[in-house]
Amino acid sequence: MKRLIGVVGASLKMTLRDKVALFWMFMFPIALMLIIGSIFGKSGEVNMNLGIVDLDKSQVSRIVVGVFEDIDVFTVKKGGKNELLKQLRDARLNAVLVISKGFEDSVRLGNAASAQIYLDRSNPTLTQVALNTVRQVLVDVVGRMRGLKEEVVLKQMSVESKELKYLDFIVPGIIAITIMQSALMGLAISLVIYREKGILRRIKVTPIPLAHFLSGELFAALLISLLQSFILLLLGWLVFRIQVNGNLLNIAFIITLGSVAFLSLGFLVSSVSGSAKTAETAAAAINFPMMFLAGVYFPLAMLPRPLAAVAKVLPLYYLGDALREVIIRGKGLGAVWQDILVLVGMLVVCFAASVRFFRWE
Amino acid sequence: MSEIEVRDLRKYYGEVRAVDGVSFDVRKSEVFGILGPNGAGKTTTLEIIETLRKPDSGEIYLMGKDLRKEARALKDKIGVQLQDTSLFPRLTVLETLNLFASFYRRTASVLEMLKTVGLDEKKDALVETLSGGQQKRLSIALALINDPEIIFLDEPTTGLDPQARRRVWEIVEKLRVKGKTVVITTHYMEEAEELCDRVAIMDHGKIIASGTPRDLINNYVPESKVFFRLEPPLDDEILLRMPGVKGVERDEGIYALRTDSPQKALMEIFDLATEKGCLLKEVTIKRASLEDVFLRLTGRRIRQ
Numbered sequence: 001m002k003r004l005i006g007v008v009g010a011s012l013k014m015t016l017r018d019k020v021a022l023f024w025m026f027m028f029p030i031a032l033m034l035i036i037g038s039i040f041g042k043s044g045e046v047n048m049n050l051g052i053v054d055l056d057k058s059q060v061s062r063i064v065v066g067v068f069e070d071i072d073v074f075t076v077k078k079g080g081k082n083e084l085l086k087q088l089r090d091a092r093l094n095a096v097l098v099i100s101k102g103f104e105d106s107v108r109l110g111n112a113a114s115a116q117i118y119l120d121r122s123n124p125t126l127t128q129v130a131l132n133t134v135r136q137v138l139v140d141v142v143g144r145m146r147g148l149k150e151e152v153v154l155k156q157m158s159v160e161s162k163e164l165k166y167l168d169f170i171v172p173g174i175i176a177i178t179i180m181q182s183a184l185m186g187l188a189i190s191l192v193i194y195r196e197k198g199i200l201r202r203i204k205v206t207p208i209p210l211a212h213f214l215s216g217e218l219f220a221a222l223l224i225s226l227l228q229s230f231i232l233l234l235l236g237w238l239v240f241r242i243q244v245n246g247n248l249l250n251i252a253f254i255i256t257l258g259s260v261a262f263l264s265l266g267f268l269v270s271s272v273s274g275s276a277k278t279a280e281t282a283a284a285a286i287n288f289p290m291m292f293l294a295g296v297y298f299p300l301a302m303l304p305r306p307l308a309a310v311a312k313v314l315p316l317y318y319l320g321d322a323l324r325e326v327i328i329r330g331k332g333l334g335a336v337w338q339d340i341l342v343l344v345g346m347l348v349v350c351f352a353a354s355v356r357f358f359r360w361e
Numbered sequence: 362m363s364e365i366e367v368r369d370l371r372k373y374y375g376e377v378r379a380v381d382g383v384s385f386d387v388r389k390s391e392v393f394g395i396l397g398p399n400g401a402g403k404t405t406t407l408e409i410i411e412t413l414r415k416p417d418s419g420e421i422y423l424m425g426k427d428l429r430k431e432a433r434a435l436k437d438k439i440g441v442q443l444q445d446t447s448l449f450p451r452l453t454v455l456e457t458l459n460l461f462a463s464f465y466r467r468t469a470s471v472l473e474m475l476k477t478v479g480l481d482e483k484k485d486a487l488v489e490t491l492s493g494g495q496q497k498r499l500s501i502a503l504a505l506i507n508d509p510e511i512i513f514l515d516e517p518t519t520g521l522d523p524q525a526r527r528r529v530w531e532i533v534e535k536l537r538v539k540g541k542t543v544v545i546t547t548h549y550m551e552e553a554e555e556l557c558d559r560v561a562i563m564d565h566g567k568i569i570a571s572g573t574p575r576d577l578i579n580n581y582v583p584e585s586k587v588f589f590r591l592e593p594p595l596d597d598e599i600l601l602r603m604p605g606v607k608g609v610e611r612d613e614g615i616y617a618l619r620t621d622s623p624q625k626a627l628m629e630i631f632d633l634a635t636e637k638g639c640l641l642k643e644v645t646i647k648r649a650s651l652e653d654v655f656l657r658l659t660g661r662r663i664r665q
Contacts, residue, residue: 006463010452017451017487197447202503205411205441207433208464360413 003208007216008223015186015224024185025224029178029232033171037240040166048130050074051084051096058104064141068097073133088118095119095130107142168243171236172323173296175229179259180290180316182228183266184283187221191270192279200360210358218263225259226252233327245330253333254326254340258319261343264350265315271357290316318342362425364389364511364542365410370419372405379405380416381566387559390540392533394557396547396651398663402566403546404444407515410544411441423511437466440509442500444516444546450489454480454499457488458506465507478502478532494525501532512536514545518552530556548663550651562655569658574651581657582649587618587626592640595633603629615643 015021050068054061069076077084077093087093096118106114117134119127194200203213233251236242244251269286273279291297293307294316300308311317322339325331333340365387372380380402387393395403408414410421412432421428423435448457455471462468475481478498483491491499497517504512514533518526533556536543547553553560554574561571570577584607597609600618605626608619620626623646634641655663 002463006460010449010456010460013456014449014451198443198445199447199449201413202441202443202448203464204413205436205439205443206461206464207436207466209433 003212004216004219007208007213008220011217011220012223015220021186025178025182025228026231029174029228030235033174033232033235034239036170036174037167037236040170048074048094048126048133049077049092050130050134051077051079051087051093053081053084053096053098054078055081055101056099056103060104060107060141061099064099064103064138067137067141068134071133071137085118088120091120093120094126095134097134167236167240168328169299169324170297171232171240171242172327173320175232175255176258176294176296176316176320176323177291178228178232179225179255179319180262180265181287182221182225183259183262184269184287186224186266187217187263188266188269188273188279188283189276191217191267192273192276195270195359195361196276198361204360214267218260218267221263221266222256222259225263226255229255229259243328245328246326247330247332250326250333251323254319254322254336257340257343257347258322261315261347261350262319264347264354267354268350268357271354271359290314294320296320315342315346363387363422364391364424365393365544366420366422367406367410368420370406370409370421371417372402372409372414373417378566380409383419383563383566383568385561385568385571387542387544389542390537391558392537392543392545392556394545394547394553394560395563396550396553396560396655396663397563398548398661401563403548403563404515406563407513407544407546411439411513412436437507438510440504440507440512442497442504442512442514442517444519448488448496448499448503451487453485453487454491455484457499458502461503462506467507469506469508471506474502474505477505477535479528492525494521494528497521497525497529498532501529505536509541511542511544514543516546516548518547518549526552550655550663554651560651562651562658564655564659570654577651577654578649582653584619584621584649585623586647586649587620587623587630587644588615588647589618589630589644590615590642591634592642595637595639599633600630603633605629 015025052065052068054065065076065078068074077087081096081098084093084096088096098116098118100114100116103115115138117131119130204210233244237244265286266283269279269282273282289310293303293311294314295303295308295311296316300311300317303311318339322336322343325336325339326333363386365385367386368384370380370383371378383402383406385393395406397403405414409416409419410423410428412428412435423439426435428435449460452460454475458471458474462471472481475484478501480495480498480502483495488496488499501514501517504514517533518529521529530552533543533545545553545556557574559571559573560577561568562577563569570581572580594611594614597611597616600606600609600616603626605620605622606618606629607621610617618626618630627644627646630641633639652663655661
């Protein structure tokens with residue numbers, strides 16, 4: 001115990017005295033979050049300028065227009081087709097809905113009612129939301145017309161727009177990336193440097209067993225990871241008002257498990273790398289694909305299908321997913337059992353392999 | 362009983378016989394030197410004893426205990442200074458000592474240790490800010506932190522300036538006074554003569570001679586050298602004909618006479634100078650050194 005505390009204390013002191021490492025470990029993720037937050041921070045309250053061209057001018061089409069006007073998310077602008085399409089091209093509108101002539105008749109007769117929507121493709125996220133929302137409103141209105149006739153109430157629409165703010169999505173992602181980078185760039189590189197400089201040899205001639213020394217190093221790295229995650233979560237919550245719906249114990253569990261799993265990956269990198277240069281290359285080779293492909297910066301649904309398949313073999317995807325589900329959606333651990341299984345598996349495999357390949361010099 | 366017993370130690374790296382059948386004994390409270398040129402196998406031998414390397418064959422007993430069976434217990438009682446000193450750069454001197462102290466069952470007083478190696482004023486300095494000599498001394502302090510019975514110092518003065526080297530010698534003297542057993546490797550022959558009670562000379566993985574420095578010199582290079590200047594100079598031939606003189610060299614007017622009996626040779630030279638009416642100047646006598654022993658044994662200088 002005396003030994004463990006000694007090693008952990010020394011390791012923490014060394015980390016806190018390394019200004020460059022501190023920058024990458026704390027300032028970089030915080031800056032990243034602030035930048036992304038200030039860019040996407042407002043997109044939480046989706047506000048869409050919707051142009052509506054009513055060619056049918058019927059009772060039903062007026063109801064449809066009325067429904068859109070009642071939804072907070074939409075600012076409806078009525079007008080002629082040419083005029084509104086021009087405004088769409090000028091980016092003053094996000095979408096234009098054209099209700100075709102004969103819309104009411106189709107609805108009453110039970111035929112497929114016809115309407116077109118023109119979208120601004122330059123903003124894919126918003127376009128997606130617009131398309132889904134408009135489609136749902138129409139289906140709903142038409143459905144109700146056929147059943148209950150006139151009275152239409154569509155309160156549930158406002159719930160839809162609250163669903164996922166981009167920041168709610170990105171903050172768990174940034175925490176996941178930070179955990180990974182600390183393990184790969186921090187622990188892996190410093191262990192290789194210890195070996196390269198002969199510090200491990202010096203440790204070996206003392207009576208402390210290898211396992212004790214390494215657990216001390218791992219534990220210190222874990223404490224740093226927990227601190228990083230806590231700061232990022234707190235910042236996300238205080239500054240960007242992300243939704244923290246999860247049980248704190250569950251959150252702590254996932255963060256700890258993720259850290260330990262990625263620390264073993266870092267340990268493995270250090271065990272198989274002959275020099276600090278190799279370790280840095282190996283760490284980068286793991287780091288960058290995960291950062292961009294593991295679906296932590298944007299939802300997998302936005303990736304082409306083959307790339308989305310790649311994401312699912314990257315462990316970072318599972319950590320990001322587990323963090324998001326538990327922190328934002330407030331799910332329990334049972335709901336993310338697959339993520340937990342993958343992380344535990346990675347932990348066991350990497351740890352066993354690192355011990356097998358470990359070298360003193 | 363010997364404090365250290367090494368029996369027929371071997372370590373081959375492919376064709377290279379780094380350690381090729383090395384045996385020696387070190388007595389308690391002795392300062393024992395292993396000398397030889399770079400690549401002779403000194404460090405490999407030491408690292409095997411320190412448990413850093415596994416020998417291909419051979420036996421090692423420290424304080425009567427088999428190193429293979431009781432490595433962990435023995436590590437608690439030995440102190441090691443490695444050749445390539447490298448420590449945690451961002452810890453202070455005091456933190457480094459406390460960290461290593463936590464690895465051992467028994468520890469010496471850290472502050473006393475700092476005084477012994479003369480680093481008490483640097484105790485709060487980060488290791489990365491220390492000079493080469495200071496880092497060496499810190500590394501020696503670490504070797505003493507567990508108040509060990511046996512201390513291994515691997516080239517503790519290599520790369521140090523003369524003043525820093527002198528400080529290391531003083532530390533070794535303090536250890537001798539305390540009755541510690543010290544094993545030291547070096548390729549500085551004068552250092553071995555100054556510090557060691559007994560030495561083993563290694564070359565190509567083998568011990569080629571061992572004993573006290575005095576015995577080695579008397580056995581292998583018994584002659585001394587007498588240096589002097591004569592004005593006017595005499596012919597070398599006349600000097601060479603004197604009894605007991607084994608050889609004469611002259612370098613810039615200074616004669617160097619090799620002889621087994623410097624006393625007799627000096628008297629002869631006085632007589633000769635008086636007889637020939639020469640002025641005798643700058644007389645010095647130099648005993649042979651371990652360097653000469655190595656030269657005699659191998660035909661090579663130890664530092665090429």
